[in-house]
Structure formats: structure tokens, C-alpha cells
Amino acid sequence: MKSKQSKTNYHQTEGIVLRRQVYKETSLLCHCLTRDYGIITIIATGAVKEQSQFTGLLEPFNQLSLDLYKTARSEIFNLKSAGLIKIHSEKSNYKTTLLMSAAVELFLQIDFTDGDSEDTYLLLKNYFVFLKDSPYNQFLLFIRLALRTLQYIGIPLELCCHKCGNSEVIYFAPQEDAFLCENCTDRRMSDFLLSIDRDAVASLRNVYNLKNEDPDHTSEAIVLDFKKILLTHLENHFNKRFYLKSLEDY
């Protein structure tokens, strides 16, 4: 018994379930963003069985206390027990749920290997709380989360013309991964540029200084423009495809 203990490591942390799938018929394989270990894979043995202690706990967006163990060699954690802290999806409407899913998609695709996992954990947890309890426009809250995440991983998106610094930008240049103002735009190149809606630019500029108005109204232009800019920026930096399927229905 003693020798077995010495090879197994026990861990206590807090985490948010990002996604889960049935594993070997009766168990669940979950990806969780944890306060202490970043995004990890957890096996909950027997979680699908009728009288499992995990029934109802391992749902996406749930915030849990986690008792975990793993052997030194394994990358995967085993779930010993879990306690419910908060059901973030409770009373969420369809659109709120889509924005929660979009954040989860984003986090699952970004490589957070460096840095402090507590920061990323708080970023997502506070976003979920804020989405439901604040009077601000929900899509702008998603933009703010995305911009903060980019800043956190060291690839901030600067909303100003990359040639002259003017904040009145009208284009995003995918190849240069940067914004352009009217004066600095070579019109012959406009076919290769993403024209940005004026209102979308204004919203982006005010994203850290939101006013409590229009919590639900979001123009289609800002959703499409921001999604395109965000995905292009991520793809340029990580050199792989990114997607945000949840926003297709938004």
C-alpha cells in the first residue's frame, strides 16, 4: 500500500468543465480549466452509471472543487471526488450560452502552456459571472474577454493604424495582421483588406469603458468583423486554423 501511495500524486484544485465525452461506455473524459494546473484532462470513472457520485456534476460550464490523483507518468488526472461550486449555465438564455461556448472554444484552442494558470482561470470564471449579472452588452463582454486573453498570451490586438497610430481605422489588413486608417490605405490594395464597419470600430474602442445601455442589441457587422479579425490574428500567430462555431448562430 505504501509503495503505491508514493507513486501516486494527489491534487486538490478548482476547475470549470470545458467539454466532456463518454469514455469506455461508463466513464467521462473531461477537459477542465483548473486554477492550479491550467487546462487538464480528467477521467471520471463510472460517471455515466446510474448511481455515480458524479451524476449532474460534470456538465459544461460547471465550476467544481476537484480531488484528483494521477501517477507521475500519466498526463491524465483521475477524479476522486468533486463538489459543485456554481452552475454558470443556470438561467442562461440561448445567446448567453453561445457566448459562453465561444469563450470555451477559444480557450481550448489557445496554447496556455506558459504563464499563471490562476490568471486564465479567473479570466473565464469572471467572464461567466459578468455575462449574466452585468447590464452591459454581452457581445462586447466577449470581445473584452478575447482582447484580454490576447494581451495575456502576449499577442495584443492594437486598435490603431499600424502606420501612423491614428485610432480612426477603417480597414484590417490580414497579411499585416494590423489595422489601417484612411490616409495610410493604398486603395489599389483594398481587395485584400477587410473593411470594418464604423459602428464596430466605435464599439471596439469603447470596450474597456462600457456604458450600461443596449445589453442585448448587437449589430451583425460587429459580430462578423470581430470574429474575422480575431481568427485572423490568432491564425497568424499560432500558424494553425482557429474556429468559433458557436458564433455562427449568434
Ligand SMILES: [Zn+2]
Ligand atoms: Zn494611418
